[in-house]
Amino acid sequence: MMKYSLILFFASLSFCAFAQQKQFTLDERGKYVYYEVVDTKTSKDSLVLRAENFIKLNKKSFVKSTLTDSSVTSDGKMIVDKTILVASHPSGEVNYAFNFEARNGKYRYWITDLEYIPYNRDRYGNYVPTTNIATPLEKTPGKLSAGAWKDILESVYTKSEKLGENFKKALLTSQVKTQVKKTESISTRKW
Amino acid sequence: MKKLLSAIFGMACTTCALAQEAPTSPLEFSGSVDTYYKYDFAKRPNIPTSFVSDHNSVSLGMLDLVLKKKTGKASFVGEISFGPRGQSQSIPDAAGGGSSFHIQNLYVNYDFSDKFAMTAGYMGTFIGYEVISPVGNFNYSTSYLFTNGPFQNAGIKATYKFSDKVSLMAGLFNDWNLYSATRGVSSIGGQLMISPVEGWTAYINALSGADPYGYGTIVDLTTSYQITKAFKLGLNAANYDMADDAGGYAGVALYPQVAVADAVTLGLRGEYFKTKDVGTVAGTAYTGLTLTANIKSGGLTFIPEVRLDHNGDKPFLNKTGGAAPNAGQFSLAAVYAF
Numbered sequence: 136m137m138k139y140s141l142i143l144f145f146a147s148l149s150f151c152a153f154a155q156q157k158q159f160t161l162d163e164r165g166k167y168v169y170y171e172v173v174d175t176k177t178s179k180d181s182l183v184l185r186a187e188n189f190i191k192l193n194k195k196s197f198v199k200s201t202l203t204d205s206s207v208t209s210d211g212k213m214i215v216d217k218t219i220l221v222a223s224h225p226s227g228e229v230n231y232a233f234n235f236e237a238r239n240g241k242y243r244y245w246i247t248d249l250e251y252i253p254y255n256r257d258r259y260g261n262y263v264p265t266t267n268i269a270t271p272l273e274k275t276p277g278k279l280s281a282g283a284w285k286d287i288l289e290s291v292y293t294k295s296e297k298l299g300e301n302f303k304k305a306l307l308t309s310q311v312k313t314q315v316k317k318t319e320s321i322s323t324r325k326w
Numbered sequence: 327m328k329k330l331l332s333a334i335f336g337m338a339c340t341t342c343a344l345a346q347e348a349p350t351s352p353l354e355f356s357g358s359v360d361t362y363y364k365y366d367f368a369k370r371p372n373i374p375t376s377f378v379s380d381h382n383s384v385s386l387g388m389l390d391l392v393l394k395k396k397t398g399k400a401s402f403v404g405e406i407s408f409g410p411r412g413q414s415q416s417i418p419d420a421a422g423g424g425s426s427f428h429i430q431n432l433y434v435n436y437d438f439s440d441k442f443a444m445t446a447g448y449m450g451t452f453i454g455y456e457v458i459s460p461v462g463n464f465n466y467s468t469s470y471l472f473t474n475g476p477f478q479n480a481g482i483k484a485t486y487k488f489s490d491k492v493s494l495m496a497g498l499f500n501d502w503n504l505y506s507a508t509r510g511v512s513s514i515g516g517q518l519m520i521s522p523v524e525g526w527t528a529y530i531n532a533l534s535g536a537d538p539y540g541y542g543t544i545v546d547l548t549t550s551y552q553i554t555k556a557f558k559l560g561l562n563a564a565n566y567d568m569a570d571d572a573g574g575y576a577g578v579a580l581y582p583q584v585a586v587a588d589a590v591t592l593g594l595r596g597e598y599f600k601t602k603d604v605g606t607v608a609g610t611a612y613t614g615l616t617l618t619a620n621i622k623s624g625g626l627t628f629i630p631e632v633r634l635d636h637n638g639d640k641p642f643l644n645k646t647g648g649a650a651p652n653a654g655q656f657s658l659a660a661v662y663a664f
Contacts, residue, residue, distance in 0.1 A: 219664055222355035224394070256356060256663070258450035258457040260392045260403040260431045267525040268555045277588035279623040 157292045159272070162247060167272050169295040170245040173303060179205060182237040182306055186244075189305040190233075197233065207235045213294045215251070215287055225262040227253045229291050230269055235302075244302060246295050251287060354394040360387030360411070360460045362659035372642050372653040373614075373635050376468045377411050387460055387659070388412030390430065399438070405431040407458075416458050416477060418504055429505065430458060430478070446482040448505060451475070452495065452517050453531050455548045455562035455579065464583060464591075465618045466629045466659040470599035471564050471577045475544065476502040476533065481511065491521045501536040509536045525552040542568040556585040567602070574602040575609075591620045610639045629659040 159167035175182065186207045190197045200209040211233045217226035232248040250269035254262040272291065276284035366372045366381045377387065388409035395402055407416065407428050416428045433447025456463050456472040483497025495517040500507035513535025521527045528549035535541060543566070550560040560581030567574040577599035585591045595616040601609040614635040621628040633655050635642070640649035 217356075217664075219355050222353045222393075224354040224356040256392065256459070256461055258452075258459070258462055259433075260394055260405045260450075262354075262356075266552050266558075268552060279589035279621070283624040 157289060157296070159249075159288070159292055159295075161273075162245075165273065166247050167249050168245050168247040169292070169299060170243070171299055171303075172241060172243040173306075174241045175306070176240070177306070179237045179239045179242075182242050183207065185306045185308070186235045186237070186242075186302075189302055192305075205237050207233075209233045211246075211298075213291070213298070215290050215294070225254050227251055227287065228264065229272070229294075231295075233298075242306065244299065246298065249291060251291075350398060351396040355392070356394075356664060357389070357391040358459065358461045358661060358663045359389050360659060360661040361385065362387060362466060362657055364655055364657040367654040367656075368643055368645050368650065370643060370647075373467070373633065373655060374641075375470055375473045377415055378467045378655075378657055378659075379410070379415065381655075386410055387661070388416075390459055390461075392431070399436055401435045401437075403431045403433055403435075405429070411458070411460070441487045442484070444482065444484045448478060448480040449483075451477055451479050451502075452515070452529070453533055453544060453546045453548075454564065455550075455560060455581070460659070460661045461663045464581065464593045464620060465595050465616050466631050466657055466661075467616060467633055467655070469562070469577075469579050469595065469597050470575075470612055470614070471562055471579055471597065474575055474599075475546070475564060475566070476537070478503055479513075479515070479533070480505060480507070481513070481515075483515075493519045495519075499533070499535070502533075502538055507536070512536045526550075540568055540572060542566055542574060550581070558583045571604070573604045576600055576602070589622045593618045593620070610637060610641065612637045625663045627661045627663070629657075629661065631657045631659070633657075 159169060162168040162170070177185075183202070183205060187200070187202055190200050190207060190209050196213065197209040197211045200207060209232075211231050213229050213231070214225050215227045215229060216223040228251070230248075230250045230252070231246050233244070233246055235244045236242065249272040251272055252264045252266060252269045255265040257263050272288060361384065362378060363384050364378050364381060369381065371379055371381050379385075386409045388407045388411035390405065390407040390412060392403065392405040394404075407413070407430050412428050412430070416430070418428075429448055431447075431449055433445050433449050435443055435445045437443045450457055454472055454475050456465075456468050458477055460466060479497075479499045479502065481497050481499030483495055483499075485493060485495040487493040497515050498511050499513040499515055500511060501509060501513065513533060515531070515533035515535075517532075518530045519527065520530075526549070528547065531546040531548065532544070534543035544564060545566075546562070546564040548560075548562050550558060552558045558581075560583070561579070562581075563578040565574070565576040577597065579595055579597040579599075581593060581595055583591055583593035595614070595618070597614045597616075598611070599614075600611040603609045612635060614633065616631060616633040618629060618631040621630075635653045636651055638651055640651045642650045642653035644650040
């Protein structure tokens with residue numbers, strides 16, 4: 136029994152050692168980046184069109200887009216939530232730069248230049264930005280803020296992952312225009 | 327009043343046509359708790375502003391609970407508070423004896439479009455710089471301008487956002503600080519918001535009609551400017567006149583704040599407040615200087631504060647119970663926002 140307990144104990148330790156913590160990597164500028172290269176069978180032109188369409192469909196999250204024949208860049212905003220029990224509320228927003236480049240057979244996208252603006256509750260019970268000056272996520276927090284900053288980084292990483300997944304799904308789908316079908320009506324006069 | 331309501335309704339109908347569907351948000355739950363210790367240098371409660379009332383006691387502020395939900399274009403906010411700051415010290419008390427709860431906000435909002443919205447219910451007042459919730463203030467003690475002005479307004483208001491830099495609000499309200507009107511919906515109010523440059527927002531407010539003092543008109547300027555990442559400057563100036571020259575007040579308060587470290591901000595409040603002459607009875611003037619620190623760690627803010635007030639008419643008491651022109655207090659508060 137003791138032998139099996141020890142085996143179980145060391146096995147669980149080894150799993151912990153291999154466990155990956157979700158965190159951003161740094162680019163050549165020392166900025167946090169969420170970066171992915173994806174192989175695809177779709178042509179470059181189709182990829183650029185689909186990427187542009189994705190930005191347009193999510194216009195509340197993206198502002199100011201720039202388009203070329205092989206790239207799309209846009210400034211984006213994501214809301215960071217704080218969860219309490221089963222409900223949550225916005226605790227801040229993160230502004231970021233979204234970049235996309237396509238070649239025949241593959242594309243890449245990356246999210247970088249992430250900056251955080253904290254929210255506070257106003258007199259009407261709504262959460263609003265406390266300042267207009269954002270703080271880069273790379274900033275090393277003081278000891279008192281370390282815990283809260285770690286939570287923000289993890290939350291932003293999770294949201295970046297989700298944004299990436301949604302973007303990749305959108306690039307897999309070709310644009311299909313759905314036609315509005317006329318509702319069939321039954322005539323009770325002729326039969 | 328009929329013309330104003332017709333104009334508001336007409337604007338709502340025309341903007342309906344241009345309205346876009348808004349997303350549904352999950353139920354939002356938030357709130358705060360706070361507690362404090364205060365020591366008055368005269369060894370008795372002395373400074374007559376709101377909250378922070380107990381001398382030499384570890385005392386309670388309030389437990390504040392907020393619910394918000396948006397479905398499509400409609401949303402509601404319900405905010406309720408318990409504890410001295412949220413009950414008898416936040417007028418009105420919902421039940422006699424000071425042992426009940428207090429509604430801080432209870433309203434519904436409808437976004438007719440991205441630019442036009444209407445709100446009805448009981449709301450935190452749009453007048454003034456400071457608020458009831460300790461989460462919304464930098465200083466833990468409050469100013470004379472806050473204490474003597476409105477805390478909440480029940481009514482209906484319309485807000486039109488011309489751009490991110492300019493918006494206008496107009497509304498009809500009950501008397502200040504009451505769930506139900508005692509003299510009908512007899513107050514009219516408005517707010518012009520302007521944001522001349524990024525980081526600087528100014529509100530010009532006016533409210534006229536029935537209030538706890540009788541009938542009067544208050545005009546108020548509230549502004550704050552985040553000048554640099556570390557330095558912010560706030561200003562509040564107000565003038566209140568009662569009908570028939572029955573009294574009123576005027577005052578100004580300046581709020582410079584500087585971030586000295588990642589989690590530490592120092593702020594100063596300098597205030598001048600004067601009540602108006604009534605007949606042959608002269609008004610009285612207070613000046614106050616409050617030095618406050620905000621030390622933050624996650625949701626917790628620790629607030630040490632020193633305050634010195636002066637009034638040449640000697641409304642304060644000294645240690646021996648005699649009239650004194652000066653009063654001072656030291657307080658430590660802990661506010662947790664969740």
